[in-house]
Amino acid sequence: AQSVSQxxxxxxxxxxxxxxxxxxxxYGGTVNLxxxxxxxxxxxxxxxxxxxxxxxxxGIKGFEAEFIKSKFSFNLRKPSVQWSDTAEYFCAVNQGYxxxxxxxxxxxxxx
Amino acid sequence: DTAVSQTPKYLVTQMGNDKSIxxxxxxxxDTMYWYKQDSKKFLKIxxxxxxxxxxxxxxxxxxxxxxxxxxxxxxxxxxxxxxGDSAVYFCASSPPGASTDTQYFGPGxxxxxx
Numbered sequence: 001a002q003s004v005s006q007x008x009x010x011x012x013x014x015x016x017x018x019x020x021x022x023x024x025x026x027y028g029g030t031v032n033l034x035x036x037x038x039x040x041x042x043x044x045x046x047x048x049x050x051x052x053x054x055x056x057x058x059g060i061k062g063f064e065a066e067f068i069k070s071k072f073s074f075n076l077r078k079p080s081v082q083w084s085d086t087a088e089y090f091c092a093v094n095q096g097y098x099x100x101x102x103x104x105x106x107x108x109x110x111x
Numbered sequence: 112d113t114a115v116s117q118t119p120k121y122l123v124t125q126m127g128n129d130k131s132i133x134x135x136x137x138x139x140x141d142t143m144y145w146y147k148q149d150s151k152k153f154l155k156i157x158x159x160x161x162x163x164x165x166x167x168x169x170x171x172x173x174x175x176x177x178x179x180x181x182x183x184x185x186x187x188x189x190x191x192x193x194x195g196d197s198a199v200y201f202c203a204s205s206p207p208g209a210s211t212d213t214q215y216f217g218p219g220x221x222x223x224x225x
Binding site for chain 1: 142144151152153154156159166167169201203205213214216
């Protein structure tokens with residue numbers, strides 16, 4: 001079965017700091033990879049996705065992620081975070097119709 | 112315009128009751144989903160319907176019964192509610208012809224069972 005691991009449960013950082021969230025998956029075949037964000041009290045929104053092509057994908061709000069096939073990883077990065085980036089971040093992998101989520105990483109940005 | 116909408120937003124009820132959550136999408140998508148997010152924020156798929164046909168049923172108790180009257184609606188009925196059913200339930204949909212494409216989520220329904 002597909003599994004998705006997010007390395008960090010809770011990350012606390014100051015504004016302007018750089019952010020990197022790790023994500024690894026267990027499926028060896030072709031995958032579609034996603035990062036979703038859930039702001040406090042809101043629904044999930046797509047940050048970015050990777051289907052094929054350039055392994056470095058850029059998303060909304062200055063986020064980017066790099067797909068490294070050999071490491072089964074899809075890490076999320078942002079060079080300089082803002083207070084408004086405080087949210088829950090979910091990595092997800094699509095296997096057919098089924099989207100498997102990681103456990104999520106809570107990111108708290110201190111002003 | 113709301114893309115994926117759910118009603119109600121909050122639902123508080125007693126153990127043993129039966130309740131329904133409704134979901135509608137106006138994106139023209141063929142596939143719809145129900146997810147459960149527990150108190151630790153963990154998201155797990157429950158059901159998926161494609162063109163009104165059930166395609167995923169993830170070992171959910173049969174107290175939970177999804178119903179899709181048409182492609183734009185996927186409702187979730189829960190019988191004999193239990194304390195452990197307390198969670199946030201998210202509906203989602205994805206475009207036709209691409210099972211692996213992006214899923215669009217509704218605002219969630221926070222269910223509290225007392």
